[in-house]
Each structure stands twice: as structure tokens, then as C-alpha cells.
Amino acid sequence: MSNVKELLDAGVHFGHQTRRWNPKMREFIFEARNGIHIIDLVKTASQIETAAEFLKGIVSKGGKVLLVGTKKQAQATIMETAEATGQPYVCERWLGGMMTNLNTIKRSIKRMLELEAMESDGKMAEFVMQEQSMLRRELSRLHLRLNGIRDLSAKPDAIIIIDIKREHNALAEARRLRVPIVAIVDTNTDPTLVEYPIAGNDDAIRSIKAVLGAVTQPMIEARAAYEATAAKLKAEAEAKAAKQEKASAEAEDAKAEAKATPAPAEVKAPAKAAPIPVEAPVATEVTPAAEAPARNASAEEAKDAIAELKKLDKNKDGKLTEDELRAPETPAEPAKA
Template structure:
């Protein structure tokens, strides 16, 4: 699964930031400056993407998990939907400090999340006072919002896939500290040296994010020996079983 220069152009992936906001380390990925805006060399983006997805596919084939991170408004739903579809973990709300470096503490919060879910399911909450029930409902909502995407992640992932590492600084720092390889969509204001597999592109454009994240999703599904239709059927069957 590759991406073409034409697809990237149509998605607006070539538009970087204003030249005054650039990170000089991105110079090698910039084609030119046009009207005060840096234009990204999309042929390099194509090559970077190919290398990055080959690595992600290898991770899946080795039984490793992928954690997808995108908390910016443009990326949230795209990342969450793709992760759910391909079986990756995801963080699309606030990154909780220690998600990687203090995983045991995070697992305790997940345990609390599951405990309240069980109380809700078996009718225990219905027997509590309105005040106690309301308090637990609020706690459950907060835990679900922050932990739903990593509730089954009991060890560090094989790779971190990030939209805009400048925004996800803490996630990147934790991954680097633990030696977790990072794949990231990086704009002209980012530091590529912190990323193992950088993909230079417009990381603010919804069309660009959607194009590349969807292709990553398809790569992961292929590596699992599945396609989108099969994944949708599995998800539907799982939902029916739960119901």
C-alpha cells in the first residue's frame, strides 16, 4: 500500500507552515518557499511513507501492537475510527502522563474503569443513592473518555504512530525514553531528529490526515491478513455478541 504524489497534492499535503515558523532541520524535506510558505517535497514524502508503513507492517507481523496518537481537533475522529477498524490502540483525548513510562499506574485506572462498568452492568449502581450513582457515572465518563483506547494495552506497544509530534511532545518523550519506535506525520515546524520514521506533510489538513491515516489502517489490516470488509464484519459480530 503506497501513496502517490498526485494523491498527496490533491489532499494539500505539500503546504507547510509560514517560512518564519520553520524548523531548519526540516530543510532537506522542503522543495521551495512560495509566497512565504514552505512547500514540502512530496516525492520524499512518498518514499518516507513507504518506509514507515513497511516498518508498521513488520511490527504487526511480529505480534506487536501499534498505539495511534492524535489529540488535535482535525485528527481525533480520523485516528479513533482507523484504530478501531484495524485493531490498534489509540489516544485521541488528553495524553495521560505515564501512559507508557508508568503503565502500571495507568492499568490501575483501567481496573477502576472496568470495576465501575461492572457495577453499572450488574445493577449495583442502581442500588446506590442518587448522589453516589451520579458520582460514579461522572467518574466512569471521565475514565472512558481518557482510557477507552488503551484499556487492553498491558505492555508497551511495538510502535507509536503520531499526528503532529509538536502537539504530542509528552507521548514522544515517553516513547523515546522506552525505546519505542515513532512514526509521525511531521510539518515544517517539527524536529525530524526525534522521530524514527518521519513523514513530511501538512499535519493540519484534514484531507492529508485522512488520506495517510486511512492508508496506515489498510496496511495494518493487510498485515493482519484482513481487509476492511472482513474487519467490519468481525466488529459487527463482536457488537452482536456483546448485545
């Protein structure tokens, strides 16, 4: 819990005149003294602790918290706190639609960055003096209003407002977009309009600095822890990517080496000689018609042989002449009827 004595020394307990109070602030008022309401700092310290824990949770996850305070008493403190916590801020003038019409604001931011690049590169010096003067005035105006939110690419995760009566436009846009609001609420404001009200003096520089310092100190610690974790994760991711790249390169080299090495010649088995086909003997079938002439010829030859034998016998016994021996035997003529 914040030190109540420090809050007391900073004048956080001074409220507005009793006639200007808002009845909804009754529970946060300790007493009325000399026509001025005195704020209960014990309750303020408890509210600071609750708001600080909430903001710490947002920053620890890498969220964005927009700081808004355009009154003179708050401008310097808002800028210092935003730079210490690394958060966006608005300390000059709240442009209508800064959250609800963010796309238009982004175009203006893009124009500001283009003009800054022209000036840093020396391209702005190429224009005539009158055009240079116009461009520099435009850059100065954009820088004054948009420099604090140049890195705000989406609606913030939370918003801190100093004096919600003065910053009613920022309050309305935050409520419309349902952005959680942390605000210093004085005795003349409605604390029910914000999710995390902090009862306190919103008109004194010391009071604003004390409350913002107590609220944002945990944010600074959370941001440091988040950045350390993010850096560690990034280093691990880079190491993993490098390892995978190395493994991929080694695989490619091995593949290329395998392609370059000739494959051993394949020994083929000798081909087996094809077996020579053996034709089956064709059986010649002898028909009875073909057998008949052969049988007749054999019978005639047998008859001739028998006749020759008979002639030889006659020559021995009957003493045939040489002409009879040479003359073939003629068959006997059949008797005529």
C-alpha cells in the same frame, strides 16, 4: 509507493510560514511560495512506503501500535484508524506516565472496568442517587481518557504521532522507552526526533486522513493474515490436545479393564518327596579288654567238655560208679611243700 496526486489533492504538501520553519526540514522542502514552504511529495511518498512496511512487520507478528492524536483535526481519524486496525489509541488527552508509569494506568483501567460491570449488572442502581451520580461521572471521565488503551497491557511496539510539537509528552515517553516512532512532521518540527518521519501537513483533516490511510492499509492486511494464522494454529492445537486426551482416556480404560479381568490360576508342579536319610551302621569296636573274658570262658567250656569225655571213657573201661559220674571233677590240689 503512495500516489503523489492523491497526496497533492489532500493538501499534504502545504507547510508552515517560512519564518516558522525548522532548518532540519530543509531536505524535505521543495520550495517556498507566497511565504509558505511547499513539501516535496515525492520524498513524502517514499517515507510513507518505508513507514508502512515497518508497521506491517510489527502487526504481522501480533505487535501493538499506539496511535496518538489529541488535536481536533486528528481525533476522529485516529479513532477510525484504530478501530479499523484493531490497535490502541489516545485521542483526548495524553495522561502523564501513560507508558512510563503503566502500572498506575492499569489500576485506573481496572477501576473503569469495575464501574462498567456495576452498571451493566444493575448493582450501581442499589446506591443512593447522589452516589450513583458520582460513580457515573467517574466512569464517564475514565472512559473518555482510557477507553482507547483498555487492552494495552504493556508498552507498545511502535507509536504513531500526529504533530510531535503538540504531543511532546508522548514523544518524550516514547523516546525514553526507546519505542520506535512514526510521525507526520510539518516544516516547523525537528524530524530527527523520530525514527520514521513523514513530511506533510499535520493541521488539515484531509491531509492527516490521507497519510494515515496510506500508512495503515498494510497494517489492516497484516492483521487479517495474522488472525487467520492464529486461528489455524489454535485449531491445530485444540485438535492435537483432543487427540492426546482421547488416547489417554483409551489407555486408562484399557488399564481399568486389565485390572477387572481375573488372572488365570497358576498350575504348580507336585512337590518332590524328600529322601529318607539312611543312617550308617555304627561300627562297634571291640577292645582287647572286652575280648579277654570271652576267651577265658571258651577255654573253661572246652576243659569241661574234655573232662566229660574222659568220664565217659572211664565208665566204659574202668566202670565208674554212678556217684562218680554225677560228681564233678575237682581239680587236683597242689602238693604242699
